[in-house]
Amino acid sequence: MELVTFSLLNGVVYGLLLFMLSSGLTLIFSMMGVLNFAHASVFMLGAYFSYQIGRWIGFWPALVLAPLLCGLVGAAIERYGLRRVHPKGHVAEILFTFGLSYVIAELVIMAWGRNPIENRVPAVIDFPLFQLFGTSYPFYKGLMMAISVGMFTFLYLAFKRTRVGLVIQAALTHPQMVSALGHDVPRLFVLVFAIGSALAGLAGVIGGFALLTEPNMALSLGPIVFVVVVVGGLGSIPGAFIASMLIGIVQTFAVALDYSLLDFMHVVGVTVTRASPFHEVLAIKIAQAAPIIPYLLLVVMLIVRPRGILGTRET
Amino acid sequence: MRYNPLACIALATTICAGTAAADFKIAFIDPLSGGAASAGVSAQKHLAFFTDKINAAGGLNGEKITVLSYDNKVSPQESLIMLKKALDEGARIVMQGNGSSVAHAITDAVLKHNERNPGHEVLFFNYAAIDPALTNEKCHFWHFRFDADVDMKMTALTDTIAKDPKIKKVYLINQDYSFGKAVAAAARSMLAAKRPDIQIVGDELHPLQKVQDFSPYVAKIKASGADTVITGNWSNDMLLLFKAGKDAGLRMNWYTYYGGGLGSVPAIGKDGVGMLKHVTEYHNNVFPQMTADEVAFKKRFPDKGDELFYWRLRNTFLLLDAAAKKAKSNDPVKLARALEGMKLDTPVGPMEMRADNHQLLQPLFVSTLSDKTKYDIEGTGLGFVTDAKLDAQSTALPTTCKMQRPPA
Amino acid sequence: MAETCALRLRELRKNFGATQIIRNVSLDVATGERHAIIGPNGAGKSTLFNLVSGRFAPTSGSIRLHDEEIAGLRPYRISRRGLSRSFQVTNIFPRMSVFENIRCGVLWSLGHKYTFWRNVDNLRDANERAEQTLEQIHLSARRDTLAGVLTYAEQRALEIGITIAGGANVILLDEPTAGMSRHEAQDAVELIRAISKGRTLVIVEHDMGVVFDLADRISVLVYGEIIATDVPERIRENAAVQTAYLGTAAHA
């Protein structure tokens, strides 16, 4: 019983981390259709900025300044880079951000060196929040959950309820018409990209404690961010939230299951000898394959229901 | 002839081959950029340090050693291209350590090169790839390993576990590839032999460098009631596992291969004191006083992250120097023959290069993290203190290596 | 006996969400007939074309092409059965040459389908048919220019060229002369008359001159319903058509 509650709690915590990571991308991808390969790199920048500001000024100012700085970086990327690439289509946008992810990783190496930096949880938030069956849960994970939920409500309201949200949504599919109605669409895109990057920066501040702050962080995070956005559904913030919860919990529970197809076949009475070629494939335990379950989900979802769980459109 | 873009581009990339000066070239092929760069760059510093020492004392039979560094980015294909470049530039020894996949590519290429180019042989000094296959089914005359392999290190770990009656339930967690599986298999067989009463309550394999959050695995370890964890994880997989354990307040005996690696001790912090053990050929608290080499190394490389981590590289160059004097020639074949079966004394005890499978036997230390040590690691105030020391001979294991030696 | 009806629509309906675009349309187009569909903007003319050509699947109702049911089929299946359509908004292959655009339209119908073992320049039948079509639409001079750089009228001509290149026996033209000058429109009408000999033609057009010049019969579509189908003369006097077009002023 204990393992189930732990898995559930760990699953929720990991799911919220995933959502926090991909919330910025959900905003950018669903509003601007830009599959930002450099999103994880901006997240990494957030972790490095918060480490640096934290050492100079302290954790709480870093919690505010690091996301702002990442927002500025995002605005610069859109204003001086992506703006020229938009007319060339989605493929060019993806390629531009693909090159950008290499550049940001090397710039981080240039500034902070190759080795992981000690982005330790600052004392001010380094105490156990609560005990459950002897396992303590640190406060910073609680803070992370709060921020993650906060991001969800902010995005959901801003996206659906405010005028700016609606205008941005319209600008995605009919930019000419929206600009004809007097809205400065390019500046809107800069705003959206800045907000998305700031969210990534905020996620980086906390993520930097949960994960390892090192130049390879963006690469090792890799495409998990796209899985959340696509499985959740393009253009849907609630979809992304459900997807990150789903992935978090399914992956955590999968780790707890030590059974493989082979065991299942034994139960059904079919025995596969060790010599047969399939033995190796069938012997893979679900726990062993747990971390690649998101990609399995991605491929199956894209084929069966490319709109994703709550998506409104396909590209 | 019409304008042909292909021709002009190909000619523009004329690459001039370096001229072979009359000195003893060692090619160092390891990651110097990208993810695993920190390990490669650290080893590069050790090479520079130890070769300068030998050169200061007159080099090898009068020839100065020059180290040619090549960045292979932990890719077998890049390493093979760099190997060709090194052979062109007259390298006589190739040194590599990070990644068994690279080691297997190089050992295979060196064997084929030597068979196909008699008279231009090259030796392969492997200082860190510890897949047992390299000195068993894949062994050959030109490959020398200067680091204890998976099974030898597991012998040291399981000997220490055998002596600790409090250990009842052991949990194995490793990376899902040949190295991780070798660690798990060795742990199972040796524990069954030495302590049949110990119950293995978990045997976990997770994809290599893919897991971002180890808390589910930590929860599973807690639920299994284990009191000890054995793991061969390295770099991110080790650091993140420690971080998840610390977050969940997991109090566990950690028996590791790379628990003392870069960034690991800061990750586990005070929770590791008395609990984190690792097996190495040296650590900075073996002697009450820092050795001369460590002092000189620290002076030359003051940065916090740069410790004299690879003691085995010191042994490597001791052996090379002795072999050159014994063979009175720098020809790789003679050096290899001199190196086989060579015995040397070192401050921590005698070491021997086995003649049958070219595996170096050197003393192994199992040490525990403690907060009361003279020298600490990466400025954390925590250092390792020796639990048990195995002398070189006791780490020897039977080998299936059937080596073909070149004609005398 | 020879089939009398090339295209037969029965109780065709299409709605997007709550709004009904096509409300219970039934229409017969005889083989070899030139049938025009007219109606005010937003009457659902293009949507009707999209239903017949398979771009959208109808909400309900039946579409029969040469007595075979095609409602809901994918466009390439319908095209293979001999129905080809043009688009109101030019829909060509911009980064391929004009000749290649036409030749692509020809390939399937000549049975080349997915061959990947023969060089397309050696397919005499395809190249001849493409040259012929190029001749018909007067674009031979622009044979090797990229389709994307043609003028608007040339692109409209190419649009028609691709549609007729495949030799389909039922041709749907969606406002072929839209945006053309008087002279260009006249050429287009001659071209349409020439290519629709011996074929069934359904044309959507606003230019009444073109409609009355070409059509054997005319249907008037208003708010998703056909209010009248008749020969041009009677359509001209039909009261219902006038009110639909000219609003209530007609009764004054």
Add this chain to the structure above:
Amino acid sequence: MRRRWHPGWWAAAAVLLAVLPVVPGLESSFSRSILTQMAIAAVFALSYNLLLGQTGLLSFGHAVYFGLGGYAAIHFLRAVNGGLPIPIPFVPLAGAAAGLAFGIVFGALTTRRAGTIFALISLGVGELVYAASLMLPAFFGGEEGVTASRTKAPHWLGLDFSSQIQVYYVIAFWLLVAAFAMHAFMRTPVGRMCNAVRDNPERAEFIGYDPQGVRFIVFAVSAMFAGLAGGLHAINYEIVAAEAVGATRSGVVLLMVYIGGVTHFVGAILGAIVITWLQVSLSDYTSAWLLYLGLFFMAVVLYLPGGLAGLVMLHVPFVRARAMGRVLRAYALGLAPVLAMLLGAITLIEMAYRRSTQPEAGARMKLFWVSMDTSTPWPWLGAALLVAAGYVAWRWISPRVTAAWTIASEEVRVGGARG
């Protein structure tokens, strides 16, 4: 791609490939192995360009078919070592067969969609196959990969394929065959329809073609040639490891094809040559090579969508109209400031790298034969000044450069009309 290359081009390419390894300066075994690696990369890049350049399909997992082809070929080579009487030059065909088979299996899944969704499915498949390669040591050989020997095989025409030059000629032969076959494929009906589906998938459907059918065929053909490239990799290195199906290889081939130029057939080959050289040699000169590659890639995406081949082809009309002199003068005009900017930027980058990654190497450093002390502010100020001056000069000169350019292109147009 409009006209068929007349045989002269193929003969020229064949002669060039034959002559290259014996050109003075290129005959060391390292240079030959680089040329071999470029040839393998060219086959792989050409196969990738069938998808990206010709059919508009952006795949992030093309290394899957390269790697699986490589594994099949190496297992086939092991069978040959075990006695199968097949000479070495035919071993890569096993790779092509495996590439085709897996292309069909995975293609059926991946080509159901296009655009961004296709890219993400290919990404997902790539991650799955890479993870599987580490978990199934029987076929993938685990960490140490699968090895075989190309000398324990029946000799063919008296060759034992032990030396690098013989392997080079086998691979050059297959490069020529593959390039010719892929170029011919684009001239077939389904090849033409690939371009049609790239430009306008909807219209392609209205002329009788199922876009998914076309995508499926080109995907399988592209996977076959990627498998062939994997086979060449297998016989050249005699080892195939898990990195052959890794994400980095998929990323590198994307860099090659896009920088080389997606719109021209020769672009992929150009990209393969440049990127292979950069990958192998640039990392010797500077540890910041990945930064330069990233910036170079972004510059191509921003300013050179046609890639290097596009740049070269842009100047062909000038050469023909003998207006090239004017264009070169225009470039010379703009060269000085651009060079100044580059020099300043490179110095700044190298100094920053030296301080962050090699602090122990001391502050003194030699760059472009100029030694400087990075601890003092002067070199930093100097470099920054250089960049600023270069930028200002460029802003001042650039209108003149563009003016000269327009005059030259005007000449070409007028010349064209007259010619």
